[in-house]
Amino acid sequence: MTFPRADSQPPSLPDPARTDVVDLTQAICDIESVSGGEGPLADAVQSALARCAHLHVQRDRNTVIARTELGRDHRVVIAGHLDTVPIQANLPTRRRPGPDGNEVLWGRGTVDMKGGVAVALHLAASLTAPAWDVTWVFYDNEEVDAEANGLNRVVRTKAHWLAADLAILGEPTGAGIEGGCNGTLRVAVTTRGRTAHSARSWMGKNAIHDAAEVLSRLSGYTPQVVEVDGLSYREGMNAVAISGGIAGNMIPDVCTVEVNYRFAPSVSGEGALAHVREVFTGFDVELLDVAPGARPGLDHPVTQEFLAAVQTFTGRDAEAKQGWTDVARFAELGIPAVNFGPGDPMLAHADDEQVPTTQIRTCAAALQAWLSRDPEQNSTRGLTS
Secondary structure, three states, X not given: OOOOOOOOOOOOOOOOOOOOHHHHHHHHHOOOOEOOOOHHXXXXXXXXXXXXXXXXXXXXXXXXXXXXXXXXXXXXXXXXXXXEOOOOXXXXXEEEEOOOOOEEEEOOOOOOOHHHHHHHHHHXXXXXXXXXXXXXXXXXXXXXXXXXXHHHHHHHHOHHHHOOOEEEEOOOOOOOXXXXXXXXXXXXXXXXXXXXXXXXXXXXXXXXXXXXXXXXXXXXXXXXXXXXXXXXXXXXXXXXXXXXOOOOOEEOOEEEXXXXXXXXXXXXXXXXXXXXXXXXXXXXXXXXXXXXXXXXXXXXXXXXXXXHHHHXXXXXXXXXXXXXXXXXHHHHXXXXXXXXXXXXXXXXXXXXXXXXXXXXXXXXXXXXXXXXXXXXXXXXXXXXX
């Protein structure tokens, strides 16, 4: 990571309302903001939004929230995180031809998820009278432990800031809508034996050998595909770590297999844990962490309207989000939530992170058309070129 010189000016952003959304993405990406170091970018975002007379701006640590207060019938939250995983010689960003010959923006954060952040910042500044009241959320520390997550912090301490009829998270989806998300759970499955000298192994009981049954149950496990609100969520249960052993000449008395279970959003955290305990009947099972998923809420009229607006631009149906994202935090508050942002999620955190610039423009145009209630609006009108 590089650090600014003491006499250098703090980073700033160009006027987001007047700047081309791809240029804005590049400017945001080029302000380093590895988790825990979002302060300069949060300052720049807050400064840019504070100049917008139509927005009421609030801040909680390095989370910046801007709200319209127009008295509309409905309110939507549009959120994105400011932080990235560590830099790997992939800043500053560059524009170059992609695999298909079309332009991509390459560099850290272009996929996860500063393209989505730029779309939100551009529209927050330029849409002075949207048809919906909007709460724009730019939060910190998404890429690290949940305890530090800025959105989680606001949910716990200032949930009223997030009250809305729908939430849209700008996570990368290839410019398509991915509804809700799977839940995730980790447990430690432990086998116990008896220590002995390895030269007299018959005097002990090998806990690592007994873990073979745990692995056998996993390899024989058939994950389900569960339909929720018309979307198909793929479950999965896998060993993700194993530990055991004391010394090279001792029979181990304890072995632990860490298991990750990805479960459909129709299942509660308690239900998921009960299922895992059933799979590993006869073994000690300790819950390490659990994060329930989020139903897509596609049957909600507000979600249906948003889906129809996006389909006008993409022609794509909604799909299920197979991973876990912060939409689950909105689900905790009873708010239907979807993921919608530029970039291929398979390239998130990759050293060659890159996003097609057309996807950034498509996401901005679709959101602008929906918030303007103008489905005839074309993909470039209102976006500075």
